[in-house]
Amino acid sequence: MQKKGKFPSSAINKNIHIFFILVLPVFLAFVQCSVEKKQDVEEKRSELIQPAKWWEKLPRPIYAKLEKVDTGQEWYEVYKLVDRTYAIYEPYQFEEAISYLVIGKEKAVVIDTGTGIGDLSKVISELTHMPVSVVNTHGHWDHIGSNYQFEEIACFNDADCINRLRTRVENSSLQSSITGDSIWKPLPEGFDAATWQIPPVEPTMLLEDGNLIDLGGRTLEVIHTPGHSPGSICLLDKKNRILFTGDTFFPGPLYAYPEDVNINDYIASVEKLKSRLDEHDYLCAGHNDPWVKSDVISLVSEAFQEIMAGKGEYKEDKGIRRYYFDGFDILIRVDMIKN
Numbered sequence: 001m002q003k004k005g006k007f008p009s010s011a012i013n014k015n016i017h018i019f020f021i022l023v024l025p026v027f028l029a030f031v032q033c034s035v036e037k038k039q040d041v042e043e044k045r046s047e048l049i050q051p052a053k054w055w056e057k058l059p060r061p062i063y064a065k066l067e068k069v070d071t072g073q074e075w076y077e078v079y080k081l082v083d084r085t086y087a088i089y090e091p092y093q094f095e096e097a098i099s100y101l102v103i104g105k106e107k108a109v110v111i112d113t114g115t116g117i118g119d120l121s122k123v124i125s126e127l128t129h130m131p132v133s134v135v136n137t138h139g140h141w142d143h144i145g146s147n148y149q150f151e152e153i154a155c156f157n158d159a160d161c162i163n164r165l166r167t168r169v170e171n172s173s174l175q176s177s178i179t180g181d182s183i184w185k186p187l188p189e190g191f192d193a194a195t196w197q198i199p200p201v202e203p204t205m206l207l208e209d210g211n212l213i214d215l216g217g218r219t220l221e222v223i224h225t226p227g228h229s230p231g232s233i234c235l236l237d238k239k240n241r242i243l244f245t246g247d248t249f250f251p252g253p254l255y256a257y258p259e260d261v262n263i264n265d266y267i268a269s270v271e272k273l274k275s276r277l278d279e280h281d282y283l284c285a286g287h288n289d290p291w292v293k294s295d296v297i298s299l300v301s302e303a304f305q306e307i308m309a310g311k312g313e314y315k316e317d318k319g320i321r322r323y324y325f326d327g328f329d330i331l332i333r334v335d336m337i338k339n
């Protein structure tokens with residue numbers, strides 16, 4: 001007797017056979033096709049913005065000339081630049097983010113806090129016992145990742161920047177930055193890729209153009225340099241003649257293409273930095289190299305003029321052009337260029 005609702009075993013076997021012979025291959029072909037399509041799209045994007053095997057050119061030559069400091073933290077490499085000034089570099093993730101610890105006689109600041117993948121406050125505690133507060137050069141995720149580890153947080157008085165700090169960066173939007181070609185070394189022990197996120201923080205201090213941040217015997221001047229983002233700033237250490245540039249300049253492809261870029265502001269900010277070249281000799285950039293001769297700013301100024309005049313060598317993909325220059329590149333949207 002056959003119970004209602006149950007198939008005889010021979011019918012189940014037949015259905016399984018049909019599934020394996022007819023349905024499964026079609027399903028697998030579909031999955032493979034869509035995966036290939038996705039990879040195709042990502043590869044095309046990556047060649048212009050994220051070249052394949054980008055880490056093969058590491059270590060960048062500048063690092064052999066700098067004094068390396070061992071802090072026992074595998075995710076970061078730390079370099080002493082001048083007295084009481086350290087670059088905290090993340091070489092294993094595509095952004096190659098760099099944060100800077102600047103120590104005065106009374107207090108210290110960390111300029112940007114990197115991706116948040118490593119334990120930044122632990123590294124800093126190996127370098128100073130002074131109270132450390134954060135100064136953000138702007139609100140992009142790869143600069144604010146470890147903000148949550150600190151009590152005092154400053155950023156420029158700009159709505160976009162403040163909002164970015166107040167907004168959680170969700171795990172889903174960070175996944176592509178810690179998978180595939182975005183990393184080339186294991187993530188730090190204890191780091192949980194499945195739950196990692198950048199928690200929201202509340203800025204405790206809002207900065208204006210021309211403000212002086214007094215660290216005791218050492219000051220940092222806030223220079224508003226909108227363009228890469230509306231709230232972008234550079235910080236000038238006049239005494240040591242160094243300028244912390246965030247993403248306004250770094251020796252790599254300058255990001256002048258994302259939605260929050262204002263190209264006219266960006267160009268004006270480069271001119272502003274150029275007009276103050278007599279006050280600094282070296283740039284401490286937000287990515288790649290922590291020690292770049294300041295005169296490159298003149299070349300960036302010329303480069304933007306060239307691009308806007310319709311000149312310069314570039315590669316183009318999906319409305320974005322990468323222009324090639326000596327010591328840096330510029331990624332810019334075609335619609336930003338006046339022809």
Ligand SMILES: [Zn+2]
Nearest residue numbers: 138140228247
């Ligand atoms: Zn940025």
